Amino acid sequence: MSILRKQPNVVIIGAGMAGISAARRLVDAGFRNVLILEAADRIGGRIHTVSFGDGNYPVELGANWIHAPNAQNSTFQIAEAIGALQPYRIYNSMSSRFLREDGVEIRREIIKEAFHIFNRVQDKVYRTIINERTKHNRIITLEPLLCEYLEKELQNVKADGSYIQDMQKALKAMMNFRRCYEGDELDRITWEKPEEEYNITEGGEVHIPGGYCQILNHIMKLIPKKSLMLKKEVVEILWNSEITEIKTRDGSTFKADHVIVTSSIGYLKKHHETLFNPKLPQINIDVLTSLELGRVNKIFLEFDQPILAPTYHSVAFTWDDTTIENIQNDWYKRIFGFEQIFTKNNTLLGWIAGDAAEYMETLSNDEIGKICAELLRKFLGNRNIPNPKAVLVSRWCSNPYVLGAYFHQTKRMIPGEQVIFSEPITTPSGGPVILFAGEALSNCCTHGARDSGIQQAERLIDLYMKKNIDGTF
Structure with missing residues (x-):
């Protein structure tokens, strides 16, 4: 020019x-x-790459991956052009092993069916939320619709009681993942995007290993x-x-x-x-x-040796009850689970969203690390898991220049x-x-x-x- x-x-x-x-x-x-x-x-703002954990690769306190990595995505174009995508890994949260509070893994066929149900319901909610708003003459948030549609789907599942109970636990865990993905408690969130904008863009979600x-x-x-x-x-x-x-x-x-x-x-x-x-x-x-x-935070735990590998690469916590009666006592029920960071051997990453993510920022790293280690012992059924040697926690809600994670629309x-x-x-x-x-x-x-x-x-x-x-x- x-x-x-x-x-x-x-x-x-x-x-x-x-x-x-x-x-x-x-x-x-x-x-x-x-x-x-x-x-x-x-x-960087809410992009913050830092050194933590074993190995030479960094971790991300903020933005973690490229959504929909394809030719239309300007960030992906840059990452590809400068060679920032090696080693390449597409993120898939539903490849996690879903564990119960008694340390038993929920059977994979149950998880697969629950995953398909949740995807159908999620897709229906996104595509009908505007019509529901018109029908009821008020703003509708995600949670009541998700719960209503999931309950209807569960009534059509033909299986015994234990199968249904495990499926219900898995669906609650998937709701926790959705809170992290959407960025807050689901009863606070709505969207007004037209139906065509909910089409899933090809490419998945890709990590940038070097940050x-x-x-x-x-x-x-x-x-x-x-x-x-x-x-x-x-x-x-x-x-x-x-x-x-x-x-x-x-x-x-x-x-x-x-x-x-x-x-x-x-x-x-x-x-x-x-x-x-x-x-x-x-x-x-x-x-x-x-x-x-919204309010989303990350929890990084470094140990002296691998905690999940080689049996697991990521685990989801399927709570018997995800109701939070008292945030001080129950905040950890909003943790979706933990994954082993794929560029490291001994470092885990956990996600937490909503009221609990904000409350967690009032606790010390040491307190958070001990509670998370106890959760891993419980869900993995292994009392020998030690406390982490180092803990790193994002604190986006109390960052004075940010005051949260990422945006959403509300019932206002x-x-x-x-x-x-x-x-x-x-x-x-x-x-x-x-x-x-x-x-x-x-x-x-x-x-x-x-x-x-x-x-x-x-x-x-x-x-x-x-x-x-x-x-x-």
Whole structure:
């Protein structure tokens, strides 16, 4: 692209996937005055690759895999081009061995039938939730529909009592997995996507063995170092004139023609009243109130020797009862299970979601490790399993710059809210001053965030290309 006749100042708030992708697209298009302000001391946001456990490969505290790795997925394209996918592994949660509380494994034929039932029900819920909403004239969340449809399916299973009981346990475990996948308690979550968007994209879910940091570093490669400033927490955006001012906690002030805000939904929900001056339009505030950043965390356990291999590679916990009467006593019932990280021998990864994921952050790593070791002893039927030698736990809910895991819609839903939120906020003259980007605009915390950042960058590129062609500048 030719050099722009006018070089606008573009400030991007947040150096997560959306922010750095927007910056890269602008730089590639010839924008020279691009600045990223990041509150933390690192790039990545909810992508955080760290060293832990045995072996040379890292682990991911945040984003863990590429959803639907195919030619249409921009993140997968980068990972493939830079050779980041070796050794290659497609993730399949339902390959887990499902264990009861008495240490007995549920027979594989029961798990296979339960898996097919759960998939049918899940597919039906996603495809009919909008119709159910219309029928009942109220917002319907996932959990009541899932429970209703699963109960109907179970009535059609022809088997003895013990078979049904084991199947019910397996289905409860699958509900725990769904909580982790959707990002919160299922009675808090709804969606408004049309039926065709629920088609499962081919490709599964693929791990990046060397870490998502490789994708971040590749995107940053051509962004000038001066264009990134870390430890710059933005505290106020004054946008009521043609030139916007951005103030940071350390007293710095930056001027911008356009601001791309990529902060998490959780951060915006908490700070929007003081962050924007004047306040955001009411429709944007209403959408922020409606959207939610879910709660998901990871638990990494390192031992001196393999705990699951060679008999198991991953195990799912099938609780007799997943009801949580008291979060302090029962939080661990939201752990789906543990898997041996495929690039390591002695390190396990567990997932937990919802209220329990948030409560767990109040506990020490040592407490969490001891409880998880006791769960492994119980479900594996092996009292000789030691406590882990090291424990690492993500704490996304209490991270002050994130305040959650990944977004979902709620029963406060405003129809079309994602489209509403993706529209720029303009000055009286009509110029786009504030643009929002992030996973909330595209239903995915990794490649979706990247794509939304690029889309907002494209808006600015199109604007200035048109001005160049029209001879405005």
